[in-house]
Amino acid sequence: xxxxxxxxxxxxxxxxxxxxxxxxxxxxxxxxxxxxxxxxxxxxxxxxxxxxxxxxxxxxxxxxxxxx
Amino acid sequence: xxxxxxxxxxxxxxxxxxxxxxxxxxxxxxxxxxxxxxxxxxxxxxxxxxxxxxxxxxxxxxxxxxxx
Amino acid sequence: xxxxxxxxxxxxxxxxxxxxxxxxxxxxxxxxxxxxxxxxxxxxxxxxxxxxxxxxxxxxxxxxxxxx
Amino acid sequence: xxxxxxxxxxxxxxxxxxxxxxxxxxxxxxxxxxxxxxxxxxxxxxxxxxxxxxxxxxxxxxxxxxxx
Amino acid sequence: xxxxxxxxxxxxxxxxxxxxxxxxxxxxxxxxxxxxxxxxxxxxxxxxxxxxxxxxxxxxxxxxxxxx
Amino acid sequence: xxxxxxxxxxxxxxxxxxxxxxxxxxxxxxxxxxxxxxxxxxxxxxxxxxxxxxxxxxxxxxxxxxxx
Numbered sequence: 001x002x003x004x005x006x007x008x009x010x011x012x013x014x015x016x017x018x019x020x021x022x023x024x025x026x027x028x029x030x031x032x033x034x035x036x037x038x039x040x041x042x043x044x045x046x047x048x049x050x051x052x053x054x055x056x057x058x059x060x061x062x063x064x065x066x067x068x
Numbered sequence: 069x070x071x072x073x074x075x076x077x078x079x080x081x082x083x084x085x086x087x088x089x090x091x092x093x094x095x096x097x098x099x100x101x102x103x104x105x106x107x108x109x110x111x112x113x114x115x116x117x118x119x120x121x122x123x124x125x126x127x128x129x130x131x132x133x134x135x136x
Numbered sequence: 137x138x139x140x141x142x143x144x145x146x147x148x149x150x151x152x153x154x155x156x157x158x159x160x161x162x163x164x165x166x167x168x169x170x171x172x173x174x175x176x177x178x179x180x181x182x183x184x185x186x187x188x189x190x191x192x193x194x195x196x197x198x199x200x201x202x203x204x
Numbered sequence: 205x206x207x208x209x210x211x212x213x214x215x216x217x218x219x220x221x222x223x224x225x226x227x228x229x230x231x232x233x234x235x236x237x238x239x240x241x242x243x244x245x246x247x248x249x250x251x252x253x254x255x256x257x258x259x260x261x262x263x264x265x266x267x268x269x270x271x272x
Numbered sequence: 273x274x275x276x277x278x279x280x281x282x283x284x285x286x287x288x289x290x291x292x293x294x295x296x297x298x299x300x301x302x303x304x305x306x307x308x309x310x311x312x313x314x315x316x317x318x319x320x321x322x323x324x325x326x327x328x329x330x331x332x333x334x335x336x337x338x339x340x
Numbered sequence: 341x342x343x344x345x346x347x348x349x350x351x352x353x354x355x356x357x358x359x360x361x362x363x364x365x366x367x368x369x370x371x372x373x374x375x376x377x378x379x380x381x382x383x384x385x386x387x388x389x390x391x392x393x394x395x396x397x398x399x400x401x402x403x404x405x406x407x408x
Binding site for chain 6 (some may be wrong): 069070071073074076099104105106107109110113114125126127128129
Binding site (some may be wrong): 158197 | 274275276277291294296311313331334
């Protein structure tokens with residue numbers, strides 16, 4: 001499926017931390033770590049594993065801008 | 069201000085496209101382009117300009133995972 | 137790409153209303169109309185057109201529950 | 205209360221899975237299952253129960269579009 | 273309708289700024305101004321007007337914490 | 341860091357409830373309680389504690405409007 005979300009950053013999964021219902025998946029994207037909070041069910045359905053290539057996908061309206 | 073959002077990707081603003089109320093700001097983050105939709109008011113208040121260093125900031129619960 | 141978002145409702149696009157930067161795309165999902173606000177750029181890149189089959193995709197953490 | 209969220213899909217709760225702080229509530233909306241991640245506190249305050257009629261409510265800016 | 277969103281701050285609408293598709297509604301909540309970006313369609317359907325009492329409603333997973 | 345999020349409500353933390361991966365932080369903002377769901381990691385990194393001054397930060401596109 002192609003999706004309208006504007007941002008899709010390719011990287012590699014470095015850790016998967018499952019909680020009771022919510023999992024935290026961390027992806028290394030060109031040296032920066034991106035943290036994602038998704039459902040445990042999504043981790044299982046996609047068969048996510050550490051070391052796997054994956055994308056961090058974010059809708060443009062969920063991206064803020066910060067400046068120093 | 070330090071903020072709880074887990075993701076803060078440093079880059080450089082490559083374009084600012086103001087609409088009627090909503091602006092699209094695009095940041096080059098290590099070669100990947102990240103698009104952000106924020107208010108025109110935020111663009112003005114932060115004084116955002118093309119070429120400026122800035123961060124794309126995203127809450128972990130707004131990051132999805134995609135796999136090929 | 138397979139995506140972690142838990143909700144993917146199949147329907148047909150009934151209208152596309154482009155604004156200055158943000159477009160509203162409405163999908164008929166089994167008789168219910170679902171409204172999506174996405175970037176004009178996404179509408180163009182996906183080549184969205186009225187009458188086309190499409191999915192309304194929503195992350196579980198963005199779904200609220202209401203009761204009468 | 206009437207709310208600005210554009211999407212309100214009527215259905216019936218098929219499961220409630222409480223975690224440590226976050227609950228997953230699944231609603232059958234015309235045969236499609238919609239998954240919602242809300243706080244345990246919301247489940248209790250609304251008195252949600254399996255079999256109950258409820259709405260999946262989503263803000264338009266949280267709906268993405270996918271195409272095959 | 274009662275809704276699972278944990279945050280509902282009562283205030284008074286101080287301005288409504290309609291764009292091409294997206295409107296910005298600002299509410300005075302006990303002296304603090306809260307800005308909301310919603311669809312023009314929602315402004316019309318709810319019949320929002322300056323001076324009117326209204327609530328700023330936010331899902332807990334959309335609230336970040338900042339510290340100085 | 342200054343951030344594009346339009347809403348930053350100053351208050352005092354009244355409770356922190358850590359789950360397996362997700363924490364609920366409640367802030368008293370001028371008498372109203374605002375609930376935030378963030379990662380446990382954010383609670384630790386920011387060193388959040390009950391009684392501390394903090395801000396509830398929300399992007400304008402995540403604020404809905406409700407009317408009675």
